[in-house]
Amino acid sequence: GQSLEQPSEVTAVEGAIVQINCTYQTSGFYGLSWYQQHDGGAPTFLSYNALDGLEETGRFSSFLSRSDSYGYLLLQELQMKDSASYFCAVRDHGGATNKLIFGTGTLLAVQP
Amino acid sequence: DTEVTQTPKHLVMGMTNKKSLKCEQHMGHRAMYWYKQKAKKPPELMFVYSYEKLSINESVPSRFSPECPNSSLLNLHLHALQPEDSALYLCASSQAPAGPGTGELFFGEGSRLTVL
Numbered sequence: 179g180q181s182l183e184q185p186s187e188v189t190a191v192e193g194a195i196v197q198i199n200c201t202y203q204t205s206g207f208y209g210l211s212w213y214q215q216h217d218g219g220a221p222t223f224l225s226y227n228a229l230d231g232l233e234e235t236g237r238f239s240s241f242l243s244r245s246d247s248y249g250y251l252l253l254q255e256l257q258m259k260d261s262a263s264y265f266c267a268v269r270d271h272g273g274a275t276n277k278l279i280f281g282t283g284t285l286l287a288v289q290p
Numbered sequence: 291d292t293e294v295t296q297t298p299k300h301l302v303m304g305m306t307n308k309k310s311l312k313c314e315q316h317m318g319h320r321a322m323y324w325y326k327q328k329a330k331k332p333p334e335l336m337f338v339y340s341y342e343k344l345s346i347n348e349s350v351p352s353r354f355s356p357e358c359p360n361s362s363l364l365n366l367h368l369h370a371l372q373p374e375d376s377a378l379y380l381c382a383s384s385q386a387p388a389g390p391g392t393g394e395l396f397f398g399e400g401s402r403l404t405v406l
Binding site for chain 1: 294321323330331332333334335338340345346380387388392393394395396397398399400
């Protein structure tokens with residue numbers, strides 16, 4: 179089967195740094211993405227790692243270790259607007275079409 | 291225009307009704323997706339259309355029937371649904387169904403379906 183595990187909830191204060199982990203077990207793997215979803219909103223793309231290492235995009239960074247089937251999203255200088263659900267997602271191969279399989283999701287609460 | 295537009299935003303239907311959800315994108319994307327999302331759960335893939343042809347069906351019950359009339363439109367026809375089908379139905383699109391790049395999905399805001 180396929181599984182992507184994340185912590186269910188994380189709480190942090192404004193200005194802090196938080197790391198959201200993702201461990202995955204999938205039949206195929208092309209890359210690991212991260213999506214943010216505010217309550218009642220659409221998931222929006224944050225980052226993508228196809229190769230091992232760290233990708234930085236502003237306050238957000240994402241890391242991948244393919245040998246460990248592990249990745250994380252690092253959020254720096256937390257702001258109240260960062261309170262949302264965060265999903266890792268594996269880009270799996272479904273024949274001629276890639277499938278995006280989402281992790282269990284982490285609800286991040288940023289407190290003043 | 292980087293929008294995926296879904297209608298209706300909310301839908302209430304009985305178990306004997308027939309209704310449709312609609313999705314539209316004008317980004318020239320060639321892959322379109324339907325996901326189902328229950329409260330506090332991740333989106334679950336239902337269908338993928340690649341170049342207007344059904345490419346992936348994740349063993350979805352036949353009471354859900356997708357349709358892709360053209361490269362910009364995606365419909366989900368609903369018939370004889372069950373209360374447990376109540377969920378947020380998300381449409382998404384991506385530039386291509388496979389190949390290099392991030393494979394970024396652009397999601398609509400969803401249609402919140404309640405089955406009575």
